[in-house]
Amino acid sequence: MARVEKRGTGPRGEHNRDEFLALVTKAAENLVRREGLRGLGMRRLASTIGYAPNSIYNAVGDLDAVMMRVNARTLARLHAALESAVTPDAAPRDKALALADAYLGFVAADPQVWSLVFEHQIAPDSPFPDWYAEALGQTTDLVARVLAPIIPDPDERRQAVAALWAALHGLASLSTSRKLAVLTPESPRDLARLLVRRFLDGPDRGRPETAGA
Amino acid sequence: MARVEKRGTGPRGEHNRDEFLALVTKAAENLVRREGLRGLGMRRLASTIGYAPNSIYNAVGDLDAVMMRVNARTLARLHAALESAVTPDAAPRDKALALADAYLGFVAADPQVWSLVFEHQIAPDSPFPDWYAEALGQTTDLVARVLAPIIPDPDERRQAVAALWAALHGLASLSTSRKLAVLTPESPRDLARLLVRRFLDGPDRGRPETAGA
């Protein structure tokens, strides 16, 4: 009686649950980084970490859940990048310019992974994931705090933050999809600087970065 | 000998090639309008027009080609909408505001179809489709002509057009994916007005829409 069939090998004891979650998330992130959204498939992801697809379903969930985890990580990384970009003792205007620069720098350094945050659209019926709103709020609060000294009114400030955030998103989005280079040869960073500068200072301003020499 | 098998019915003579192209494009557009990018599948598209999938492959090409045709139509419709929004005898500033309003109005009226233009990213190796660059150039030229009186320098104007275009795109994009409502309750149109106004007039301006009463 040769027992040829062998199905279900049981736990390996190589990773606990949290380690496995991190393993899956990082592998998925690397797949997206190298080949974009289309390169992230369930079977492929499973094979790169040496597990069967079903193990991912058990520990993480379906592909949407995997992307959510990658996106959560991306937003956290973006937040950290922006946080380390604001120099404490600088004019609010220059802090805002530094933030815009850091944003577009982050996107330029990791375009595919950043794109996943916006390419992956969630089902239209389910409510917005709370962790996303929270992660986004943390980042935009960073911008709001920077703009507070020059836009005192909270309502006006909130509108300005949303408008500037969306504008930067648009620049980054068109840039990664190569739809910006068709319009102008300038880098998205230069355009972001122009946008923030004119938004905060108005159109009657020349080249210099700071008012005081 | 009952000849039950019947494969390949030959030409129907119901549509010539151009009519068939239009039929496929409009059917695909309606599918996207109702159910978004994910609702557009080859087999489904074929069944809604009463043909076999292979007929679409023959006349149009694969799904990418179908989306391209839908997107070309969308850009043309957007161009027409923007063109009819500029009143000939108005201040450039107000023309720009009207353009922004018309843009976001178009997106709000047809969000899924508009989103397809940016959700569908082309293969990274193939060069940019020329029809897309041309359609985009026509539309941005519209903006450039409007801004010409207040931004005389061509280089500066081109940068301003690209920056404003990207900013509007960002507002529209975050709006359709419900990522803007998380930040602020204002409508994207209001934020667009704020953005354009501050970009053109500077921050030192209150509510009134026009300078002269």
Place this chain on the structure above:
DNA sequence: GCGTCATTTGAACAACGTTCAAAACATATC
């Protein structure tokens, strides 16, 4: 009437996301 060509189609192929049920390990209980 006969070939030639484009049109249309069912069937097949490979791949995908996901689910099912069985097997193996780890751990608690007696």
Place this chain on the structure above:
DNA sequence: GATATGTTTTGAACGTTGTTCAAATGACGC
């Protein structure tokens, strides 16, 4: 030590997808 319980892991299967193949049909030139 043996037995039961629960979690982890897996091969196999299901249904669907985009796409290709080869055959069959209609229309048109000669």
